[in-house]
Amino acid sequence: MRYQFKFRPYQRRFLRSLTTNHGKWDIREGIILRLTDESDQLGWGEIAPISWFGSETLEQALDFCRQLPEEITDKIIFSIPDELPACQFGFESAQGWGSGEWGVGSGGDNFITPNSSLFYSALLPAGEAALNQWETLWQQGYRTFKWKIGVDAIADELEIFELLTRILPAFTKLRLDANGGLTYEEANFWLRACDNFKANPELPLEIEFIEQPLPVEQFQQMLELSTSYKTAIALDESVATLKQLAACYQQGWRGIFVIKPGIVGSPSRLRKFCHQHQIDTVFSSVFETAIARLAALQLAAELSRNNRAIGFGIDHFFEQEETWFQSL
Numbered sequence: 621m622r623y624q625f626k627f628r629p630y631q632r633r634f635l636r637s638l639t640t641n642h643g644k645w646d647i648r649e650g651i652i653l654r655l656t657d658e659s660d661q662l663g664w665g666e667i668a669p670i671s672w673f674g675s676e677t678l679e680q681a682l683d684f685c686r687q688l689p690e691e692i693t694d695k696i697i698f699s700i701p702d703e704l705p706a707c708q709f710g711f712e713s714a715q716g717w718g719s720g721e722w723g724v725g726s727g728g729d730n731f732i733t734p735n736s737s738l739f740y741s742a743l744l745p746a747g748e749a750a751l752n753q754w755e756t757l758w759q760q761g762y763r764t765f766k767w768k769i770g771v772d773a774i775a776d777e778l779e780i781f782e783l784l785t786r787i788l789p790a791f792t793k794l795r796l797d798a799n800g801g802l803t804y805e806e807a808n809f810w811l812r813a814c815d816n817f818k819a820n821p822e823l824p825l826e827i828e829f830i831e832q833p834l835p836v837e838q839f840q841q842m843l844e845l846s847t848s849y850k851t852a853i854a855l856d857e858s859v860a861t862l863k864q865l866a867a868c869y870q871q872g873w874r875g876i877f878v879i880k881p882g883i884v885g886s887p888s889r890l891r892k893f894c895h896q897h898q899i900d901t902v903f904s905s906v907f908e909t910a911i912a913r914l915a916a917l918q919l920a921a922e923l924s925r926n927n928r929a930i931g932f933g934i935d936h937f938f939e940q941e942e943t944w945f946q947s948l
Contacts, residue, residue, distance in 0.1 A: 623655035623663070623715070625692045627685045629678075630909070634937050638907075639746045641770040641801030642672050648907045648938075649678050651685060655692075655714045665714025666912035668882045669706040673906075674836075674860030675883040676704045698886075705861045705885035712887050713915035738921055740764070741795065741902075742933030746771045748780055754788060757933070764793040764828070764929035769810065770801025778813060785817060790824040793929065797831040800857050804841055807833035814851035828928075829876055832856040836864075839871065846875050854878050854902060861885050862893065869897060878931070879923075881916035882906035894923040904931030907938075 631649050638645040653665035667685075671677040676684075684707055688696070697711045742762035744750035750767050757765065767784065769777050781796075788794065802810065807830075814827045829852035834842050836858045846853045854876035859865040862885040865877060877899050883906055884890055894901065903920035905913070913932065920930045 621657055621694050621715075623657050623692055625688060625690060626654045628652050629682065632907075632909070632938055634907075635939060636745070636937070638937060639771055640768055640797075641799040650908065650912075651678075651681055651710070652909070652911060653685075653710050653714045655711075655717075663714040663717035664911045665710040665712075665717070665915075666882070666908055667706045667710035668906050668908040668912050670880075670883055670906055673857060673880070673883060674864065675706045680704065681707050698888075700886075702861070702863055702885060706883045708886045709882055709884065709915070710912070713912065716887070716915075738917065738924070739929050740933040741766050741793075741929040741931045743931070743937070744768075747777075751780065751783055751787065753936075754784070757936070758789065758792075762933055763791070764795065766795040766797050766831070766931060768799065769796050769830075770798040770806075774806050774809065778809075781813070785823060785825055788825050791826070793826045793828045795828050795831060795854075797856070798833045800832045800835040802833045804834065804838070807841075807845060811845060811849040811851050811853075815849050818850055827851055829854045831878060832858065839868065839873075843872060846873075852876060856880075856904070859884075862889055866893065869899065874900075876900045876902055876928075878902045878904050880904050880906050881919050882908050882912050887915065887919060890919065891923065898925065900926055900928075902928050902931060905934050907934055 629651050631647050633647050634645065650666055650668040653667065655663040667681045669675040669678055669681050681704065684704055694715065697715050700708045700711060740762060741764040742757040744765050744767045745753055746768040754765060810830060810833065814830065817823060817827055831854045833853060839858060842853055852875060855868060855873060856878040859868050859877050860880065860883055879901050881903060901924055903916065903924060924930065
């Protein structure tokens, strides 16, 4: 199949800076793709890289788009190198759009949320702000929350954590995300604190897991920690791309894999890996627009196991979404 190809960069400003162990993030930048096939059917895709998380940079993605001809083929799309995982996702998403693969009709302009059985985890702001915002999100229907740790002093965060566990309603699930920002000693401290919390039968709140407690290069230590405590550990930065995901699996990880479809790489290869190995997954946003989100949610609906909430509760970080694609 041949396609007429167009692309356009975009910028979206966060309503407030997103603070993680990696620093502050103020503007989400990416690229909207449009493919027009031989039947004049449109396919939309999005490249939403996060270079500090393991994908290519925005400039590398732009360079790749600029060097492509105005007419491209399936062969070009499926030969995008692994060093450009966000490009792989964006172009394959656009290629599968009009076929109905992503749950939209021919023509690709029906932006619906696939599979209403999915339920979402909401991202809380770091620090004390979480104590004030959870209630608004609860009223919107969220029952699973993720809170960033490894941002402030551990003593301060543990104090906020204790307050959170006291004020969150019964049967809420809480995820703690360190973004690789803890030391080995701090990771043990957090895991002990969570295990102690779990041991109290009077507290019906569930600590679901700690996400990426240690840096990527400390995989063996995370593997060791995962067998030493009752609190589960999920890998995130360690499995940012398909290559990393496969490597961690081969090295013995059988815990939770947090998959960010927007930067993991080829959707078709991700499907094959997940079906083959039946891994425990949590699908998560990269703060993409509705275009990439549709493809990501379809993958989540197809590949999620163990009834875990997906990490796409991030709309409160942006103003109402604009439709940049319409001017392409």
